[in-house]
Amino acid sequence: MAVPAASRTILLTGAAGGLGTLMRELLPRHGYDLRLLDVRPVENAPDAIVADLNDTAALREAVRGVDGVLHLAGISLESTFDKILESNIRGTQRLYEAVREEGAARDGAAPRVVFASSNHAIGYTPRPRVEDGAPLVPVGTLRRPDTFYGLSKSFGEDLAQYYWDAHGVETVSVRIGSCFAEPTDVRMMSVWMSPADGARLFDAALTAEGVGHTVVYGSSANTRVWWDLSSARALGYAPQDDSEVYAEKLLAEFGPLSEDNPAHRHMGGRFINDPPIWPY
Numbered sequence: 001m002a003v004p005a006a007s008r009t010i011l012l013t014g015a016a017g018g019l020g021t022l023m024r025e026l027l028p029r030h031g032y033d034l035r036l037l038d039v040r041p042v043e044n045a046p047d048a049i050v051a052d053l054n055d056t057a058a059l060r061e062a063v064r065g066v067d068g069v070l071h072l073a074g075i076s077l078e079s080t081f082d083k084i085l086e087s088n089i090r091g092t093q094r095l096y097e098a099v100r101e102e103g104a105a106r107d108g109a110a111p112r113v114v115f116a117s118s119n120h121a122i123g124y125t126p127r128p129r130v131e132d133g134a135p136l137v138p139v140g141t142l143r144r145p146d147t148f149y150g151l152s153k154s155f156g157e158d159l160a161q162y163y164w165d166a167h168g169v170e171t172v173s174v175r176i177g178s179c180f181a182e183p184t185d186v187r188m189m190s191v192w193m194s195p196a197d198g199a200r201l202f203d204a205a206l207t208a209e210g211v212g213h214t215v216v217y218g219s220s221a222n223t224r225v226w227w228d229l230s231s232a233r234a235l236g237y238a239p240q241d242d243s244e245v246y247a248e249k250l251l252a253e254f255g256p257l258s259e260d261n262p263a264h265r266h267m268g269g270r271f272i273n274d275p276p277i278w279p280y
């Protein structure tokens with residue numbers, strides 16, 4: 001069951017991060033009370049829980065009594081496999097264990113997690129030439145991670161499916177594109193999710209009924225969108241922003257996407273071009 005409208009205390013992990021900071025401002029406007037957690041202190045939030053995702057006792061305490069979890073914590077760029085393993089893979093599994101044990105839902109409802117997945121779970125998927133009539137990429141497309149980071153998001157989606165099938169923990173996995181105040185390059189015009197639309201999508205993901213495990217793309221209603229947003233819209237998500245308002249400026253600065261550039265040929269953008277990080 002969904003997070004009830006009348007009582008909306010959620011645990012926000014990764015509260016000190018970029019997206020966490022944006023959501024700390026925006027989600028209360030949707031009626032949420034936030035319990036904050038991060039491995040770093042959270043600015044202007046002395047009550048925030050400062051704990052690592054691998055601190056199982058702290059996690060159990062953190063999820064006790066909340067109506068849902070918005071799980072943003074983790075390494076958000078490519079890193080060594082060991083670091084990704086600790087924070088994103090083990091850490092996320094420990095969070096799900098805490099949710100399974102403590103409930104993260106009231107009144108016998110199914111626990112609810114919203115998981116910050118990423119477009120980098122499908123980073124090696126070729127960019128669809130939507131302008132030439134190619135179909136939008138569905139959520140069921142084969143996952144093709146572009147980094148260990150992307151692999152951890154692919155794992156997180158499988159973990160969410162497993163915890164739904166085996167333990168009845170509901171999840172919406174949101175494959176976030178780029179959630180920043182403005183798109184800063186031409187690729188981002190296709191994958192941009194405005195912070196306001198991000199809050200709308202997380203709200204829909206927390207409150208929709210009977211989601212089981214649902215995968216959605218996290219983007220605004222961009223004219224140049226690559227992704228099929230129908231599973232997000234089915235949750236009640238109604239995006240209101242479009243990156244096209246930045247097109248003139250960005251195209252003048254960077255020019256159009258080029259097939260010569262691997263970062264432009266694939267979903268994952270510059271993650272395709274980044275040199276590998278050693279040691280693995």
Ligand SMILES: NC(=O)c1ccc[n+]([C@@H]2O[C@H](COP(=O)([O-])OP(=O)(O)OC[C@H]3O[C@@H](n4cnc5c(N)ncnc54)[C@H](O)[C@@H]3O)[C@@H](O)[C@H]2O)c1
Pocket residue numbers: 013014015016017018019020037038039040051052053054071072073074075076077086087088091116117118119175176177178179180
């Ligand atoms: N911002 C985007 O556009 C975007 C796009 C795709 C996916 N995401 C995902 O959304 C989430 C938030 O992204 P962001 O841009 O705010 O990243 P960020 O790096 O700014 O914030 C992540 C936060 O997680 C915390 N954290 C990391 N490891 C932790 C651990 N082991 N225990 C507790 N806290 C830990 C960090 O201290 C940090 O405050 C991430 O999971 C990221 O992968 C974001």
